[in-house]
Amino acid sequence: MEIADLATRVAAGDRRALARAITLVESGRADHRAQALDLIAQLAVSGAEALRIGLSGTPGVGKSTFIESFGLMLTGAGLRVAVLAVDPSSARTGGSILGDKTRMEHLSRDPQAFIRPSPAQSHLGGVARRTREAIALCEAAGYDVILIETVGVGQSETVVAEMSDLFVLLLAPAGGDELQGVKRGIMEIADLIVVNKADGDLRDTARRTCADYAGALRLLRKRPEDPEDFPKAMMASALDRTGLDTVWQEVQALAAWRRSHGHFARRRAEQARHWFEEEVRQGLLARLREEPAARDRMQELGDAVAQGTAAPGPAAREVLSWLRQG
């Protein structure tokens, strides 16, 4: 298919075309990459804007059920919802954790929803690029809300926060000595903390957990650009489908505030510039690897550094001054 045709079909909201377009941006082949960039350039002018919500939670928090229930509530209200995943899948954590469509059985069958698992990439940078481009494609395809989910491992929350308009952290009700796995750094990027599983026997524990986190949030530094009562902690039950409407109201309230105060557009502009610079950086490095003479020189000096016969800084200076002359 011609790229122009694919762009037209994506812009018309065709889900199969969207899936194909995302496959194109995920490809590692150079010719696919060139086509992907053409496609993105053609669709960039659409001006369509979705609300991009980052969503994180440690395993066991009920993230899939939450996305399913939350997504169905949104599609029920007439909104189109896309779900993308960022899975760092480092060598150490051992492969893909997310990406299983069957986790969200009903939402995946909903014609108003589009679910895409995390691309299989060996490092977070690659996954991040593909996800960022998939977001642009989903926006061009007219989705109203894009949920970008990640499991709370390593740096993935930060990466997701850098491509989201706001960030929701899901927590489980935790009694006492359980490891919640929440780090101050994550608390600081969360706009909303949602204690899920506030149902059945866990309701009281959820209430205590929610109060604990509300207290912890009060200890953090306020963000001058947000309303005083944000970041906020609240309870929900994805299973009973309670509290989800409140979460959505709070998300909308925060987004509306940021829009009206100019923070929303400014954050997007900063994110876009950051990604542009990151792309240039990656491109410069790729070129270094593609040119045989440069690659050999890098290899040679890299070996010397690894063997301890040269220091990284001076060796890098040598490569750089060599490149300048070449």
Add this chain to the structure above:
Amino acid sequence: MEIADLATRVAAGDRRALARAITLVESGRADHRAQALDLIAQLAVSGAEALRIGLSGTPGVGKSTFIESFGLMLTGAGLRVAVLAVDPSSARTGGSILGDKTRMEHLSRDPQAFIRPSPAQSHLGGVARRTREAIALCEAAGYDVILIETVGVGQSETVVAEMSDLFVLLLAPAGGDELQGVKRGIMEIADLIVVNKADGDLRDTARRTCADYAGALRLLRKRPEDPEDFPKAMMASALDRTGLDTVWQEVQALAAWRRSHGHFARRRAEQARHWFEEEVRQGLLARLREEPAARDRMQELGDAVAQGTAAPGPAAREVLSWLRQG
């Protein structure tokens, strides 16, 4: 002073020369940078090797007291100890948390010890480079043990782990619902977890916390390259100076194992190669900023991306193809 003189004095273990050399690597001036690289290149051949221990812990865990007591124990045993700090000091967390020499009153007066606060840099990448180079200088100056401390915010632990031979995570005894701020990702880079403050009324709580973390560590995937009983959780009291000798024995045991199995040297080689590539990457970017035409082009396309009239990927392609022609 001539760089050759400074190198000689650093290699002779002169603390004032070392402090001056680190100031040189921390400088942002281009002429200082060139001198710093000359200095590092001259000292790289020394072959001296210290044990580099990464150390992290959330505020309130008693990290300074721990370093003071642990450091004094090492200097008492005839070892020379350097303490370096990595402080991400992001805009959000609000400036330097570490770096206060007076936190370690006795150690800072010990002639066998050298303490250097975190450099004032606006981003983690800059702090990381300076710290890595400071490590090389301390090694050349004949220090036996280098403690690289960081507060557990954002990505700083990962950065410190990437410049350490092994990583110690300090925790406080925590009863129930306190936020320990430990994330799975951090648990996974820790080789030793030390529950500090195992003294007075907190002893029992410390014992429970230690058992909890020992349990949590057993749930994590084993590292095929390490002995079966690592990573390990143990108790100590920096205040009572108990358990510190055991921590040191475990550190030495793990280091010895890794040395004898070749993992120690391999890890260092990988780290050095990584840093070399990172330096090349940064150098390429810096060049882009230094050349007026390139800088203007970056600025122009960056603005278009920020305004949403161009997409990051295609804009980056434009810069890169323009650079190829130029």
